[in-house]
């Protein structure tokens with residue numbers, strides 16, 4: 001059996017990708033079609049890795065960043081300086097449906113500006129609870145990251161990861177002589193190091209798993225040239241079909257339950273929400289923030 005979504009063929013549309021709630025390949029294609037206008041500004045024209053689960057989330061899953069033979073022409077290739085093979089990119093609603101067609105459930109774009117792999121376009125703070133850490137502690141961490149960003153003149157937006165934690169995202173403005181990836185990474189590292197130094201019992205920047213017990217891990221390593229983070233509204237190949245849900249800061253409070261936001265529930269909830277409405281208007285240059293943060297560390 002074959003379906004057509006937005007003019008793109010979807011074969012085996014009844015194939016179950018998530019067993020519970022039961023969600024099919026057609027459901028994924030229709031979700032991408034409906035959310036494309038919201039998602040594409042955050043995804044398009046950047047190298048974008050995908051996590052594929054062609055036999056559903058309980059089957060074999062694999063990451064892919066280069067084009068496969070026979071893939072849809074809607075999935076385009078972008079050449080990145082110094083990289084032998086071009087990366088794939090998803091620039092249109094048709095490309096997102098072509099992603100669903102190959103069982104690409106998760107989209108993980110670079111955090112560069114669209115069309116400019118060398119220019120940081122956003123900062124991402126990936127906040128992960130250690131074992132036995134209540135989600136409310138991750139909420140506290142997100143709010144503190146926001147305070148620290150705003151204190152140096154940057155904006156902050158929060159989303160669930162669709163997994164265990166939260167992501168705080170900062171849109172950056174393009175300016176001449178803009179800082180590059182080294183500066184973006186150094187800035188996010190410094191902000192996280194300062195935060196962990198102020199509350200060593202609550203936060204940790206070190207990768208070592210043993211140090212994460214009882215603490216929230218502040219991961220700044222998404223902020224590098226080839227690093228990726230799951231896109232806002234991307235579904236996750238995890239039980240229950242959660243998505244990475246853009247939130248208003250009012251939603252980032254005790255009692256927040258990331259599993260409320262699924263492929264089934266997210267579209268209606270987002271329709272009623274103002275989450276990230278001022279994202280594009282909130283781009284700020286990084287350089288002045290770097291100066292301010294360095295001053296506060298002395």
Ligand code: ATP
Nearest residue numbers: 049063108126128161162163164165166228229230
């Ligand atoms: P959680 O809140 O559960 O930690 P997450 O999205 O923050 O969810 P992961 O799914 O563990 O975290 O992924 C961490 C990061 O590493 C993601 O941002 C993703 O883009 C990247 N990533 C994960 N696995 C791979 C992989 N196999 N290849 C390339 N990048 C990957």
Ligand code: MN
Nearest residue numbers: 126128161165
């Ligand atoms: Mn995480």
